[in-house]
Amino acid sequence: MESKTLQTARLAAQKAKEVITYYDQNRTLLDVGLKRKNDLITRADGEAEEQIIKVITSAFPEDSILAEESTGEIALTDNRTWIIDPIDGTTNFAHGLPVYCVSIAMWENKKPKVGLVLEVNRDEWYTAEAEKGAFLNGKPIRVSGCEHHQESLLATGFPYRDMEMVDAYLDLFKVFMHETQGVRRPGSAAFDLCLVAAGRCDGFFEYGLSAWDVAAGSLIIRESGGVVGDWLDGENWLFGRRIIAGNPAIYKYLLERIQQVIPEKFLEEK
């Protein structure tokens, strides 16, 4: 039986999906703008977020909200806090390219309790509750059993704003091109995390992400038997802008290579 919290997340995501689908079918109304360089926003982002917050606050009026388009990043308290990305993958959405998600998480005592990622185009609902497992459209999912990096498929995102690490990042890609079966770049971190949770990819790494990109997907990975950490193998990945996730073997491989290739000064945010 799903908790009222997860049921509320589902209802909120359904409302967001209706907004997103409406704008997808009425693209002249999208009104694509820039928050800053390469950081797109559309009318759908704001309106989907409004719908999500409306559903949540009517079900749980005491809860706190951390949402991309209305609060930005704020420090977590021990209170129940909903962490919301109305559209993860806005650049894809604005260009009409599939792969964008609604991501909704609820954290309490600074720990993830509920995570939901909805990939809108394929209508894939990834859900997890702490200690209750992870599911795709209601069916349990597990991370892959891939133990050898030569057989692994990785997912990542490219930096699009913060370019200080570009050269080091390209060195890292060179290593992965030689040592793995490939690197995919779908364009939505929330989706990348779910690819790992469902065993479709074996590992994921990225830098420059925000809390709302990873708050839900990370719980879904953990509940499917995977590992999430920062680039120092620590716990500072929600706000730390450096994340690795994978099945246990590929997590370890990614951590090793990142620490070998990326200069030490970049391993945590200064």
Ligand code: MG
């Ligand atoms: Mg996002």
Ligand code: MG
């Ligand atoms: Mg977004």
